[in-house]
Amino acid sequence: MSQSYLSRRTVLQGLGVSMALPWLEAMGPATSWAAAGSSTKNPAPNRMAFFYVPNGVNMADWTPSQDGPLSEQLPHILEPLRPFKQDLLVLTGLTADKARSHGDGAGDHARALAAFLTGAQPRKTDGTDIRAGISVDQVAAARLASETRLPSLELGCEAGAMAGNCDSGYSCVYSSTMSWRSATQPLPKEVNPKLVFERLFSAGPDPKLAERIARRKSVLDFVLEDSRGLKKQLGVSDQRKLDEYFAAVRDIEQRIDRAEKMPPIPAPAGAVTPTQIPAQYEEHVRMMYDLIVLAFQADVTRVVTYVLANEGSNRPYPFIGVREGHHDLSHHGNDPKKKEKIRDINTFHTKQFAYFLGKLKSIPEGDGTLLDHVMLVYGSGNSDGNRHNHDDLPILFAGHGCGMVKPGRHIRYPNETPLNNLWISMLDRMNIQVATLGDSTGALPGLGG
C-alpha cells in the first residue's frame, strides 16, 4: 500500500499552496475496507457523486449525432472528454418534470436545481415553509452512514447567500442547494477548500483525542437532557426547528462513536492544506475536484455532491474570453454569438470535469483504477438556457460502477423518461433498494449494457 501512496504524490500536486501538515508515515486510511487493501475478497466499494452546472447547455453542441458506441468525432462541448470516451455514457432524453412550473409561474432556475436530485416540485415561497424532497445522495448517505467517517460531502464554489430573492418568488435556498436531507432540510455547501480539508483529515496524532471526545460527549449529554421538556412548550412549526437541532446532535454523537472506533485519518502523502478560497475560479474548481479525489481515495465518504455554480449564476468567464454574465448570455434569443459564448462556458466546465476524470483514472485501486469504482453524474436541470425547458436534459454518466455499468455509449431514452429513474438505478448499484424516489417510475434500463 505504501508504494501506491508514494506514487500518488505526483497526482496530488494540484493542491493549493502553503503549510504542509505534519503527517505520519504512510498510515493508510482506516475504514475496514481501505485498511485491508482491496482484493478480490475485499472488493473496492462503489461511490456516487453528482456534479451540477447551471443555466443549461447548448444542446446542439452536446448531443452526439448517433446512438450506440461513442464515435471518434465527439460534439464540441464533449471534446475535452475524448480521452475518457470509454468511461462515459451520454444519456439523452431524460426529463426533470418537477422542474416545470405546473402552475407556479416563473422560477425555472430555482426549480431546476431543487428538482434535480429530488424529483420533487419545490414549494414556491420566498421564505416561509421551504419544502422540496429528499435527494438521492442523502438517501444513500443515510444508509451508508455507519460505513464511513462522513456520511456525505456537499461542496460548491459559490456560497448560499446571495442578496434578495434569487428567482421570481423562490427563496435563494432553492437556487443554491442541490442536497436535501429531508423535504424541509436543505444542506449547505462548503465552499472553502481549507475547511473541507480539515473535515476530511485530522492534523496528525492527537494524544488528547480521548479527552476531547469525552468532553464533547459530556456537552452533548447535557444539552439533550436540558432540552428534554422544551418541545412541549412550542408550537408545531417551532418543534420542527428543534427537531433539526436534535437530529444534528444525534448525528454528531454517532460521528463521535465512529471516531472512537476508527482512528483518525491523516492526509495521504504529499497532500498540502489549502489555506483559503482561491481568487481564480478555475483554481477553485480544480481544488474542490482534488479534494473529492482525496475523499474517495481515503474512503472518508462515498457520497459527494458538487455544485459548480449556483443556478442562475451570472458569473463572467473572462479567462476564456467571455466577459458577459453567464445567466445573461444564456438568454441568447438565438443570437449565434451568444450561443457560441455559452458553448465556450460549457466547454470550460467539461474541461474541468475531464481533469477530474484524469485524476481518478490515475489512481490504482484494486485491479483497476479509482474511476472503475465510481458512478459520477454531470449535468444540469435546465436544457436550453433560453427556453428553460427541463426535458432533453444534458446528462453525462462517468465511471464503471464496480463493473455494473458498461460505458462508452450514447443512449437515447424516450422523451419524458424521468431523471429520477437514473437515481433509482444508481442506488440499486450501491445495494440500496428504494421503491420510488420523487417522480421516478422504475429503474433506468440500458446502463449495464
Place this chain on the structure above:
Amino acid sequence: MMVRRIAASGTMLFCLIIGIFLRLSGSSDAGQASEPTAGGSFTRDGVAFLQANCLKCHGPERPKADLSLHRATNEESILKERKSWQRVIQVIQSGEMPPPNRPQPALAEKERFVKLIQDIFDRADRSGVVDPGHVTVRRLNRTEYHNTIRDLCYVDFNPSEDFPSDDIGHGFDNIGDVLTLPPVLMERYLAAAENIMSRAIVPNPPKPPSRFLSGRYLEPAAADPPVTPDGWRIITVDPNGSPLKTGPVHTSYKVPADGEYRFRAKVYAETSGTQPVKIALLARCRPGAPGLANDTEISQLTGAGLTALKPFRILTIAEVPARSKNKAVTIEATVPPGLEMNLGAVAVVKPPPGEPAPKVYVHWLNLEGPLDTRPSSQHRLLACDPHKPKPEQTREVVERFMRRAYRRPVTSDELQRVLRLVQTRESAGDSWEAAIQHAFTAVLCSPKFLFRIEPDPQPEARGPHPIDEYALASRLSYFLWASMPDEELFQLAAQGRLSANIEAQVLRMLKDPRAETLVDKFVLQWLQLERLSTFQADPKLFPKFDARLKASMLEETRLFFLEILREDRSVLDILDSNYTYINGPLARLYGIKDTAGNFWNSDPKKVKPKPGGRPFRDHEFVRVDLSGSERGGVLTQASVLTVTSNPTRTSPVKRGKWVLEQLLGTPPPPPPPNVPELEEDGKALTSGSLRQRMEEHRKNPACANCHAKMDPLGFGLENFDAIGAFRQKDGDFPIDPSGVLPDGQSFRGPRELKAILLAKKDLFVRCLAEKMLTYALGRGLEYYDKRAVDRIVTRMAANNYSFSSLVTGIATSDPFRLRRGKDQP
C-alpha cells in the same frame, strides 16, 4: 344539488339568479350591505367579469382544476376562500388565466377585477381582531452569534467565521422559517463553543512574562559607556557630570496590557562615607498618571538626565546596604495599574550634606508582568463575592452566566443541572476554573442559547396578548443591535416595565454604537448590496473597477446611512439628498473636483462654484455637499448602480425592477412562463443605443405591460454607466435619459426622476416600513399585517418621516409586541 341538473348553457343565467337570490335574502350579508361604489362592487362588476371570462371552465359543472368560482358573489364568499382567491389574482396577473387559447379580457378590465378583490381583502384586514402572526422560532444567525458572544463572554474575535452561510428568505438572513440547523453547523457550534471558552477563561494562566536587561546595555548608551568588564553599569554622583556618567540609567518598555507589574534592579554601592546609600526606582508614565513625582521629590534625586525622563513616578526609595558585588541586593517595587509605564530607571538619591559622593553599580533591570495573566473576560465572568463559601460562589457565577445566555431567569432545575456538571468535572480532577469553563461550553451549545425561544406567558389566553417581557427585550436588542439585551433591558424586563417603556428604550438603543447593525445588516440586505462583493465588471471596459473602488462604494452607502441613523434624518433622504460621503477613488469615479462638491465638468458660468474645497485623499471619507448636481440619494450611488448592472453594460430593466421592488414595493409580476424569443431584425440588435435595442419590449404587447413599468425608470438612470460613472454617451450613441411612466408622468434625467419618486413617497415609506418590519419580526408579512403597517406609516408622516419614528413605529406595533391566542390559527 339543484345545480347539477341545470345544463351548462343555463349556468350564467343561473348564477345571476342565485346572486340576486342571495342578495335579496340578505342572509350572509350581515354588516356588509354597504359596498363602495368607487371602483364598482363585486356583486355587480366582479360577478359580471367572472361570467364573461371564467365560469365556462370554472363553473358548477365539471370545474377545471376542481376550482369553481360561481359561488363567489359578494365580499363574504370571497373572504371565506381567501387562499383560493389570492391564487386567482396571481394567475390573472401573470397572464396564465384565461389560458392563451381563450378570448382574453382587456387589460384594464383584468386590473379592475383584481382591484375589486384586493379591495375586499383590504377592508377585511383593516378591521376585525388583531392577528399578530406567528414567528417560527429563530436560531441566532452568524452575525447575531458573533455579537452575542462578544457581549456575553467578553471576547471579540470571529467565532462564526467557519459557519455555513445563512439562507435568505424575504430578502433577509434572519427569517425563522428559513434558518435551518444542518449537522455541519452543529459541529461548528461545538467547536466554536470550545474555542470561545478557551479564550474567555484560562484555567492555567501562563507565568507572567519577564524582561531582563543587563547593565551592559542600559541607557544612556554610548560607544564607551561606564560599564565594568563583567557588566555592571556605574552611576556616579557629580553635579557637573554628563547623563552618561550620572544617570539615571534606564531602559524602555512596551507593556502589552494594563495591570500590576514588578520592577527590580540588582545593585551594590561604594562609598567612603558612613551614611546609607539610597537609590530610587522610577517609572516613566503617561502624562496625567496618578502619583507623578513633583519638583520637591525630584530635587532629592541626582542625575543629569533626570528632567528629560519626566513625567515619572517614584516607585520606591530604598537603601543599598551591599558594598561589594558578591553581596549585591535586589531592590524591587510594585508598579500599580493605570500608569502605562514605558520606561524604568534607577537614580541615586542625593547624599546628605557632607557625605562624599557614592558610586552605584547596576547589574540588571527587570520588569515582570502583567502579574495577573488571566484575561479580563475571566475576571468579569468569574466575578463573585470572595467571602462567600465556594459552592455559593459557583452558584453566583453560574446563575449569572446562564441567565444572560438564556436571556431570561433560569429555573432551579436548569441551574441544578449545570451545577452538577461543575461538580462532576471537579470530582474528575478539574480545577474550579476548568470545571466552570466546561459548564459554560455546554451552556453555549444548548438550544436555549442558540434559539430565541419565546414561551407563552398566557397559554390559556384566547385572543392576542403581549409577549413575555424577556422575549420583548430580546426582540428589541436583536432588532436594533443584532445582539443580546443589555443590563438595562434585562432589569426593566425583570420589573415588568419594559413594555411600558419601549419608545424611550428604542431611542436610547439607537444612540448606542451597536445600532450600526441596522445599517450593516438591514440596509445592506434591503438594497441587495451583498451582491457587490461578487460582482465582476469587465476589466477591459471598466479598468477603474478594482477591489478598493468596490470597498469604497460600499463604505459610501454605509456612511450615508449612518448619518441618517445618527442624525435622525428623514428617510426621504434615501430617495434624494444633498450630501454623501466620498473618498479619492469615488471622487475620481464621480468626477468631483474637491471636497466642497464641485464637479469637474460643471460650467462655472452656469453653476456657481462652492468655496472651501480641497482635494480628496484616497483613504479618507469626507462629507460632501451635492446640492445643484444630479447626484444625491441611493439611486445615484455607485454601489446601487453597480449591483443593478451586468458585467459589461447597464441593465435598465434590472434598475427599473430594483426601484419597483426595493423602493416602491410594487414589484412587477414575474415574466410569463414562455417568453417568446425576440423577433429580431438583425440590424436593430447590434446597432443603436441600449435604449433603442430595447424598443422590442414596447413593441410586443405581451411584454409591454410590465416593461412599461420597469424600463423607463432604468432609462432615467442611463446617464450612469455600469459602475456608476456619469456619461453623456453610450459608446457612439448619445444617452436619452427621458421616460414616460404608465400613469403618464414624464421626466428627463435623474433629477426629475427622483422628484417623481419623492412624489410617490407614500409608496416608498410603506415599502421601507414593510421591509424593516420583516427584518424586525423575522417572518414575511401577511395580509393581517396591513393594519400595523398603516399605523407605522401614519406615525412617520406625523414625525417628518424621521428614521427614529420608523423604528419606534415598528417596535410598538402589534406584530412586534403581541402573540396569537389559542383561538387564532
